[in-house]
Amino acid sequence: LFVTSLLNAAGLAMVVFLAFGLRYYSRREARMVAMQAAQSELETARDEADRANAAKSQFLSRMSHELRTPMNAVLGFGQLLEMDDLTETQRENVSFIMRSGRHLLRLIDEVLDISRIEAGRVTLAPQALDLREVAEDVLADVLRRSQEENKPLAISLEAPRELPRVHGDSERVRQILDNLVDNAYHYTPVDGQIQVRIHANSGEEVQVDVSDTGVGIAPEDQERVFERFYRGEHPLVLATPGTGLGLPIVKQLVEMHRGRIWMTSKGIPGEGSTFSFTIPRHQKSVGRGKNG
Numbered sequence: 001l002f003v004t005s006l007l008n009a010a011g012l013a014m015v016v017f018l019a020f021g022l023r024y025y026s027r028r029e030a031r032m033v034a035m036q037a038a039q040s041e042l043e044t045a046r047d048e049a050d051r052a053n054a055a056k057s058q059f060l061s062r063m064s065h066e067l068r069t070p071m072n073a074v075l076g077f078g079q080l081l082e083m084d085d086l087t088e089t090q091r092e093n094v095s096f097i098m099r100s101g102r103h104l105l106r107l108i109d110e111v112l113d114i115s116r117i118e119a120g121r122v123t124l125a126p127q128a129l130d131l132r133e134v135a136e137d138v139l140a141d142v143l144r145r146s147q148e149e150n151k152p153l154a155i156s157l158e159a160p161r162e163l164p165r166v167h168g169d170s171e172r173v174r175q176i177l178d179n180l181v182d183n184a185y186h187y188t189p190v191d192g193q194i195q196v197r198i199h200a201n202s203g204e205e206v207q208v209d210v211s212d213t214g215v216g217i218a219p220e221d222q223e224r225v226f227e228r229f230y231r232g233e234h235p236l237v238l239a240t241p242g243t244g245l246g247l248p249i250v251k252q253l254v255e256m257h258r259g260r261i262w263m264t265s266k267g268i269p270g271e272g273s274t275f276s277f278t279i280p281r282h283q284k285s286v287g288r289g290k291n292g
């Protein structure tokens with residue numbers, strides 16, 4: 001009797017064990033099936049988003065090309081008109097056409113640039129680069145401009161002679177600095193200051209700070225300056241033709257170099273802003289846009 005009940009108990013335990021095992025197994029199985037289904041849905045959604053993104057970039061880049069040609073014609077014929085014998089009112093009208101045309105062309109160029117960068121169709125040609133030379137060029141241009149436009153500003157460069165070279169694409173690094181200095185120029189009223197400071201920082205990078213004494217950026221808006229089409233609310237900014245695409249392009253270009261970019265501003269008029277970026281000194285698989 002004892003042996004029989006022992007066998008019965010063992011049998012029962014076995015049945016219970018099998019039942020639990022089976023339930024556990026089928027639950028696990030079901031969980032795995034659900035997970036696989038979710039993963040494949042996610043992959044499909046991601047592929048669709050990638051395709052839509054590529055189509056959008058291609059559309060933008062084609063459109064921008066198509067828009068550039070007639071825009072160049074408008075500006076070319078506008079320039080011819082400017083040379084004619086015009087009345088004061090006609091001259092003002094032509095100048096308005098030219099200003100709007102240039103603004104539109106810049107917008108087209110920037111949309112083209114950002115869509116090409118995002119589609120991973122911009123490749124860098126990095127080389128050993130002296131940031132001091134780039135900054136000297138950019139500041140010489142802005143100085144000329146301030147004289148031509150009769151907008152006096154104190155423009156200065158601070159960089160040690162023995163500055164290490166960086167690994168960067170000269171044209172694109174110039175574009176980065178050009179854009180930041182251009183903003184400092186536009187958003188700083190007459191008699192203000194623009195200072196570019198270049199120094200090797202403790203990491204393996206060289207850091208560039210572009211400071212101005214301009215209108216500054218309110219603390220609550222500082223996160224947004226790198227967003228596309230952001231222009232803020234300041235009257236001086238809104239009175240200046242702009243696109244709100246300069247900083248997003250600059251950010252992408254810095255990140256393509258594996259550098260970093262950030263800004264600080266007390267948001268107090270006259271205390272201005274400082275935009276800083278870094279470019280690595282050595283090769284760090286610098287290359288393509290976000291897809292590369």
Ligand code: ADP
Nearest residue numbers: 183184187216225231232242243244245246247
């Ligand atoms: P844009 O200059 O064409 O408006 P950006 O993308 O270069 O576009 O800049 C976005 C916005 O960030 C500007 O419209 C302005 O509000 C703000 N900003 C950028 N640089 C400065 C600066 N140096 N001082 C004050 N505001 C700035």
